[in-house]
Amino acid sequence: MMKKTMLAACVIAASVSVTFAQQWKPAGDKILTSWGEQLDPNNVHQEYPRPQLKRQGNWQNLNGLWKYKITAKDQSETPTSWDGDILVPFAVESALSGVGKSVNKDQALWYNSEIELSKKNKKGGRVLLHFGAVDWQCDVYVNGEHIGRHEGGFDPFSFDITQAIKKGKKQEVAIRVWDPTSDGPQPRGKQINDPHGIWYTPVTGIWQTVWLENVPETYIASTKQTPNVDAGVLEISANVESVQSGDQLLIEAYDQGKKISEITVNAAESAKLSVPNAELWSPSSPKLYDLAVKVLRKGKIVDQVDSYFAMRKIERKADSQGIMRLALNDEFLFQYGPLDQGWWPDGLHTAPSDEALKFDLVKTKEMGFNMIRKHIKVEPATWYRHCDSLGILVWADMPSGDLGGNNWDMQPGKVTNGVHDKERSAESEGYYRKEWKAIMDALHNFPSIVVWVPFNEAWGQFKTKEITEWTMAYDPSRVINSASGGNFAFVGDILDIHNYPDAAMPDARLFGDKYALVLGEFGGLGLPVDGHTWQQKDNWGYQSFKNPEELQNRYKEVIGNVAALISRGLSGAVYTQTTDVEVETNGLMTYDRKVIKIPEATLKSIHQTLYDVKVN
Known part of the structure; x- marks a missing residue:
């Protein structure tokens, strides 16, 4: 076991009001998952929320019942009365929030809670208030003082609230959220004010864990970790707040508790940490190494975070026929996975528990998939940690926004040079x-992520060449799928078309020597299961069936068609989809995760035919 170093700052003890917790219950009459049915409002998402930057013993989870109020958008003063309780971190529209109300563009959603700091909180440390994600515009107040504003519905953020804390008193935290959903130009993914078809219920407000952390004056705010397999090193740097001249970083790598490497550098420098005889990460062998990063001042540790990393390499590489393929660790691996939208009938964007979050991934692996396309949504950090541990490749989409006004060609084998970029305002571009x-x-630090996808099906797609080239330059350690769906600008590493329900691929004779060719979406075979649907009628799939036998036979047929394309140049495929979502019933599981439509072992056997195809 690696040594744990106690931080100079003390643990924060906080309490979120749980008054009337016994009165909390899911709102509405939609189906619930088993985890949602058993949810305890006093014990919600208590796992450590940041597995890639972990401090021991000095954090406090603030999930639980807060007060809420829906006001006019222009109200700038913290409310003095409240509409009731809301269960954080579930969006106000969700069943598990206990509220189940909509908030429109002319309204604001306010939160309120009292937090009690422990007397052990010493001078000299900093108190940070962290948010996993809040959709969309978030203003934070502590004891009436405006701490700051964050805009962005999918990225984590933090505020230093040290100066606003009052000694010997409970600390009042108020949060104001404004979210125009589809009335605004901001990234929003599948949310829409009028849910229908492939567009789902809005998500407003806090939807990931809220937590406090006590850190020393000089502390590690973030690290950047990039494996370099060819050089046998982990390239690593740290962002250290309030760093002093002469401060150093001590970086140590561990394998099952045994130190295998260390390096000491100036705190402002990047390091190349040797990883001797590295065991490479892959879906069949998801090897992870532990990591400790320490700030040293005159030989004394002033801060430490624990993390982990993997050694893996992803690239496009020509085979013996000159066709570009996706290669993992220098070897071609056909990447096959479901379109995973990450929606829940009771929590919307938020899984009812981490156990539920992991359930989807475990089932995906048991079904014989080796990849997931995380579709225009970002998950909590713990989701990516599970992918790292289980050995699941991830294609990570940027959530779409500012949709409309685009036309594009996504027909199989036909890709024109007529990319249709949308004209977006400077404000809209800036948000993206x-x-x-x-x-x-x-x-960045999650090794399971191997593909970035900036745009999907021309939804809000703008300045494709510029955005793709920036993405490639910003993270050269991954491959870039510039435009999933066919609105292709001849840039990036991958050419991706969508085709429903049958398999298809781009023309390898025209593009196979330049781009890895993938089928970014196909399938969508639907089977509504009575008692497990979002609504009783008007559900749909791209092709619907009456029973599991019909579904299984058709699924086997379309997978056979995918297998036939691999030798012709296909590098990857994405089946729609992991679960049913609202009125879509084309999932391999029902929306409530209570029914798996084709047995896992059957799917795994069918999928093995894809991995058995030999490519030189």
């Missing part, structure tokens, strides 16, 4: 660029 960078920064 800021949040895409923030998302890439927040997720």
